[in-house]
Amino acid sequence: MLRRGLSNDEIQQMSVMMYYELWFFDSFIEPQGPVYNDFYQARLVHTIEANNPNLTKEYRKKLNMKDHLLIKDSVFKSQEEIEKEKEQQELKRKKAVESMFDPALLDKVRLKQQKKVNNG
Template identity: 40%
Template sequence: MSIQESLALPITTFNELMVFDEYIEPQGPIIDDVRHAITQANICRNSPNMKIEGIKKIKASDHRMIKDKVFKSQEEMKKQAEIRRQNQLNAIMSKLPPDQAARVKQKIKTGVNNGSK
């Protein structure tokens, strides 16, 4: 669509297109992922090597590559950052000798950081 065509549109149509372009269309990869998951599940179901019990257990959701929730809230992002920080801390602590690890844990509990509170 050219600039002249977009300027000639009624404002309601322009706003609808803007909402579609900004908020709905980015969900396109999710729709493609669902389509591919269904196709993959059907391919597995049509395999001559599958038994009936295996065919009944196959779900399209097992073949999804994108999680259901794409847009995360601020709380979810904070929770993920805290989990990531805790995992990093656990990785560092696992490399320390037990006596040093105990001292570091004690300092973390008391809130001491680099010798100051």
């Protein structure tokens, strides 16, 4: 807020609502705000990494600019979006755990579970 030319006295005299409106604008909406700057830096790092001649095509396809963001997108998400993300993370975690086991062993476990459900 001080970059707009507001002095410390002016900030002290303004209402609390006005202060938070200005803070919100400075933090999340203004183009020179931290979110915009973070987006710029993430895009720069992503571009540099994507142009690295030592990377394979598979790795380049996996590159995602969101991996380089420091400020995450959880600020404006609804509860449903947050729950969906948690479910996706849980699904990824389960797949990672299953990938550690032999596929034949996992098939046996699934067959036993299906038999229990059908008999139960």
